[in-house]
Amino acid sequence: MPADLTKLRNIGVIAHIDAGKTTVTERMLFVSSAKHRVGEVDKGTTTTDDDAEEAERGITIYSACVQFPWKDVRVNLIDTPGHVDFTAEVERSLRVLDGAVVVFSAREGVEAQSETVWRQANRYHVPRIALINKMDREGANWEEVLSEIESRLGAKPVAIQIPAGQGPPHVANPFRGIIDLIKQKLITFPGGKDSREVVESPIPDEFADDAALYRDQMLEQLYGYSDELMELALGGEEIPEALIRKVLRSATVHLQIQPVLCGSALHGMGVEPLLDAVAAYLPHPLEMPPVEGVDPTGKAVKGKSKRRAGSVSDRSSGGEESPEGGEPVKKLVRKPDIAEPFCGLVFKILPYKTGDLYWVRVYSGELKPNSRVLNPGKDLKENVAQIWRIHASKKDEQLDHAEAGDIVALLGLRDSVTGDTLCDTRTPILLESIEFPDTVISMAIEAENSEEKKKLAGVLEMLRKQDPTFRAIENEETGETLISGMGELHLEVIQHRLARDFGLKFRARQPRVSYRESVARKVEVTGECNRNTNGVQHTAAVRLRVEPFTPTGPLAHVAPPVVVSVDPAAATTGGLTSEFVNLVVEELESATEGGGTLGFPLLRLKVTVLGGEVHETDSTDIAFRTAASLAFDKGLREAGVVMLEPIMALQITTPDEHMGDLVGDLQQRRAMIERTEQRGGATVIHAQAPLANLFGYSSAMRSLSQGRAGCSMTPSDYAPAPDDVVQKFLGE
Known part of the structure; x- marks a missing residue:
């Protein structure tokens, strides 16, 4: 019997680094009883950060998938990295998800990578809800973050909760619970982080005025999406909870608004209401538009000179004409129905002892083990030997089938790569692939001897298959291999994997910029x-x-x-x-x-x-x-030659007393200061600087600020390089 897709949520947790994504995921597993003890990022005991490098650094590097029940709903959740170097993990996850939870820190607010992941979600038309996390932190400012979500992201946030106080216990009005504007109740979590206890009580008098004000504001924002709601309001009648939730769900699914919640995941406050919101407002597969693709058997998508059919750039022109202006490309759709022909998309590949694990989102039809499927982009058939449920990044439970809406791992494929379509051999369809950003930094590595060189080539080929933003090219003349990635941390993690996981012996050169x-x-x-x-x-x-x-x-x-x-x-x-x-x-x-x-x-x-x-x-x-x-x-x-160098967008948060030193250092690095702003008791510097001048910047920034400043950088653009750089490459 087919699964009830209305009871399925395929969601991701996305955010800037250190906003608390992995802690939110960990709490979700605990409160849903999928896990009996809460893991902690600082102790390296979380479920989704199960790689040694992740546990050691306390950050998420690889996306991980977990499944758990919440009341009558089944949730497939993908926890993603927040560091810009691993943005490809977010890109591929959002491509296959139906909804997302975007986490913001109540103290830091909207940060550089917050803007990046929001744009990615916009590009893939992913409905989302927002969580303002860390409400118990010093400097937490819920109203300011809510305002930033609207002004900096161009979003339409609708607050459905407000915090009861904000900040740590020693302040005058500390964060101690959540006021639900729909139920008009105060929700508290008296048992702390190791408890699943949730208590609802009347709103205290001290918060009554604020609650009434924000409830009116919430309803005013929703009137434009429901005539029924508007009529009840004009008639002065009581508005039922069920109607508010219905309007919220419809507007969220149709990307018109983003409900905003608050809490402190670390201390177990607000996660149960967040899961209720996931079930109530994020879409199930049947509410998503049918997946679109093109007919790969048509003349228009054949031939090596064309770019991949179904890519974003093809879709931007409507996909009506072939890349060379010949026969129109025939569009096809697949509904999320078990009766439709099978089609799915490979969005991640992980190595495993018995063969690589291919993570696949199934969009339509049904897939069974020991079957053959078509990879239409490569025009070849693949064997599906086994189908597995994923838990974190490992196999969890072997399945006897997968159907529309599922996210599963396949064993047995050989030639498919990230972004490839898999489909029924009799009714082929080619789905839109996944576009990844170009690399911006590279470095040379050289194996110590010929035996290590052979091993290195095999490992790099495997890493290339797993990570679409990693490149490796061997220079036959020098014997060196040039590896390229998204940043210093990305290449550092690759080096650690080569040495620790594969035991390779090699020498590495200093990183260098990937010019254009x-x-x-x-x-x-x-x-x-x-x-x-x-x-x-x-x-x-x-x-x-x-x-x-x-x-x-x-x-x-x-x-x-x-x-x-x-x-x-x-x-x-x-x-x-x-x-x-x-x-x-x-x-x-x-x-x-x-x-x-x-x-x-x-x-x-x-x-x-x-x-x-x-x-x-x-x-x-x-x-x-x-x-x-x-x-x-x-x-x-x-x-005439113009050399283009990658420019990075920097966002530095520093105490005021160190601002002058940091600005002076940035100017020496050819940075352009765009603006500064006050956030809490700190100053935020927004700047643009060439990547070539930012190697080792994190260490220099910590030294200048006595370890008190924080920084994030994201690729921004390419700009003409200085004449001396061009002359160096021209040999002048």
């Missing part, structure tokens, strides 16, 4: 091929325009780094046949992947095919490919 290349100006060039090879004459000419190009609009962040286009006149007055135009485009797309004049990946570049010359008898495929390649190289040289 663009061009300085627009040029038009002609590439000519006039060669005789083995008695066969090859003659052709191709005209191109090469120019700098900066994408704009809401999807600019997922635009391809290089745009190859064709002037409409190229195949008419431009002198080229459509067949030769397609050959030229294919050659240019291949050439742009090889990097620029200095060997760095190309970025913000547009290449337009203007036309060419076709010889009556001597024009061949080889001639046009050669002419296109020569024209592209010539265009890069004549347009």
Whole structure:
């Protein structure tokens, strides 16, 4: 009998680092009786941070999935990292989830990574609720954080709870419970963090005015989403709880509002009401739109020169036309129904002794062990040997089937990677893949001997498969391997894994920045091929325009780094046949992947095919490919090299007395101070600085502030590098 999908919640917990995500997850497991003792991050005893590196550092590095019951609902929960270096874990989790709990610290408020994860949730259209955590901390300010959620995130927060006091026990009005604005009750947790006791009582007189004010404000925000609610209010009638919850659920599921709750997960306050809100306001799979894909059997999605069909950039244009303007791509949908053909998405891969574990979100149909499925993106079939329930990052329970709405682990796959679709072999569909950011930092490592080198190559290949933001390229001439990632911590964790988990012996060089290349100006060039090879004459000419190009609009962040286009006149007055135009485009797309004049990946570049010359008898495929390649190289040289360096957005929180020293240090690092603001008793500095000048910044910041300042940084943009950097690479 199919499971009741209305009783299933697939959710994630997302936030800035140290906002309390893992503690919230741990408390959820405890209060739901899925765990008998509460683990603690500081002691390395939490369920989801089960990796040695996570326990040692006290941070989440890898997303982990746990399942537990809450009243009549079954919850699949993914705990995600908060550090920007591991943002890919958030990206892939949000891609497959139906809802999210976004955690904010009541003291720090909306931080840099808070904005990043919120944007990611926006991109994947994930309904969410917010928890303002750490209400018992010194400097907690619930109203200010609520205001920041609206102003900095562009959100529509609706407070359905307010705190009864805020701050630690020694302040005048400490945090001691939660006032539920729907029930109009004070909720307290007298047993502390090791208890599941929840007590409801009337709202004390000291909080009555605030509760009435915020309840009116909550209802006013909801009137616009329900005529029935508005009519009852205008008639002065009592508004039933059930109607308020119904309107809240509908508006949340349709991404119109975000309910806001509060609490202190560390001390066991507010987690039960949070789980009630997850069940009440976050969607079940049937409330999500049917998953969309394209027909992979169509001519439009075949051929190596096209980008992956179903990608974000394809979807931005509606997916109606093929990448080369040929046959329209046929759109397909799959409803979350066991009667539909099977389809799912691989969103994570973990190594296991008996074979890699492939984490899959099942969107439709049913999947059974010992079956064969199609990977339409690679046009190959895969064997599904076993299906497992996931607990943290390990196998938990072997299943006899998986169905629509499930998140499970598969054993037996071989060639699939993160972002690949799996589907029924008879009714193929290709789902939108997962887009990951480019790496910004790299370092060289070298194995100590030839035996270690062979082992290192195998391990790096496995790590590449697991982590889509990790790159490893071997330099045959030097014997070194260049590994690239999202930040210093990312590469540090990789090094520790190589040494500790795999016992490899290697030497590591200092990290270096991953630059990009663009061009300085627009040029038009002609590439000519006039060669005789083995008695066969090859003659052709191709005209191109090469120019700098900066994408704009809401999807600019997922635009391809290089745009190859064709002037409409190229195949008419431009002198080229459509067949030769397609050959030229294919050659240019291949050439742009090889990097620029200095060997760095190309970025913000547009290449337009203007036309060419076709010889009556001597024009061949080889001639046009050669002419296109020569024209592209010539265009890069004549347009002039522009080196682009990654710029990081910094957010530094410091006591006022250390602000001057920190600002002075930032200016020496070529940072631009954007603004400063007061938050509690501290100053927050917002700045932009080149990554090249930020190596070791965390240590320098702690030294300058006597360990009292905190910092977060996220990739912001690319900007032209200074002349001395360009000259160094040009050898001048």
